[in-house]
Amino acid sequence: MATPTMDKLEALEADNGSHLITVTFRIRRFNPEVSADAVWEDFQLDIDPKERVLDALHKIKWELDGSLTFRRSCAHGICGSDAMRINGRNRLACKTLIKDISPEKPITVEAIKGLTVLKDLVVDMDPFFQAYRDVMPFLVTTGNEPTRERLQSAEDRERFDDTTKCILCAACTSSCPVFWNDGQYFGPAAIVNAHRFIFDSRDEAGEQRLEILNDKDGVWRCRTTFNCTDACPRGIEVTKAIQEVKRALITRRY
């Protein structure tokens, strides 16, 4: 009843007679205090294939090389701090099981692209959050504050449900080729978070946010490559959200 991947894993296990397998982690190291160049460094670990890449990074940092630098906080896919490029794809290290990413070959781990690398896997997130702030990601209303909560029908809530799930990990924005080449582009995450308010029936600044995204570096720079949708660890249909913003702009203007 073994699946093909389990067969391969069992073959790897036989070597050391335990449930652990030997995996090579090829990590892109960068330390500006030591060298201006980034280099690949290999680490070999005996690790349970059902552990996550984050566990492997912990093991390396705690047992092999304390200078390895990366961000993580919740370790459970909620805080969005550990997006990284694992085997060439943006993922959360804390949600990626080692058995799912061909551990028989070296597993590459590097910082997300398009943002300045500060050290090892840590990038400067400032431009990312600046684009996020630029779309006014907060409820804007006029008139008196209601004395009770602002009610909304289930259908109205459903309209923007998908984009409420964003954890601002930057996996989408740093997978976008337009963003790689020109960091002035707002990027998918900012558009997703604008979408969350534009289509919220309680919010009154939708028009203003649409105008912000009608920028030369706004939604029109999207080339529909779907990298963002593929990258999102929350399964948000990012490209669809961007297209909905484009459509809203067009239907409100023409």
Place this chain on the structure above:
Amino acid sequence: MSADTTPAKTPGVGPVEGVAVYDVDHPAPFIEAPRKRTSKTPRSTRGNFEMAAWLFMRLSGVVLVVLVLGHLLIQLVLDGGVSKIGFAFVAGRWASPFWQGWDLLMLWLAMLHGANGLRTVINDYAERPNTRLWLKGLLYTATVFTILLGTLVIFTFDPNIR
């Protein structure tokens, strides 16, 4: 408390981090935050031009499917294929205002569509403002030249030229 309470000479720089490079008299260089609004930031880069350009790409694309595929079919497939193309063939088609209009529309749409597509490519790939400027200058010059020349030929074509 431990015995080691010697205060660090510079606040915020612990002994592990080594000798302080910066202090009150030698402040660290100021690095402009990305995407920050400065005097060099254009006041507004909003406007409906990019939206119009985006819409134009889709609309002209739909029309071009008919125009270009029809054109290729007539020129390359039907009635003997490429071998029939010659001065007489072109002269015969341009005798009709319908084919003149077809070719004129195809010229303008394909040129504007292609030029706008290349404009996007330049925006995506050329990083330095000067590179962008020169590439776009070249692109717009070539586009205007080709559109004007093509239009001139379609309107002034003389089948009796020797």
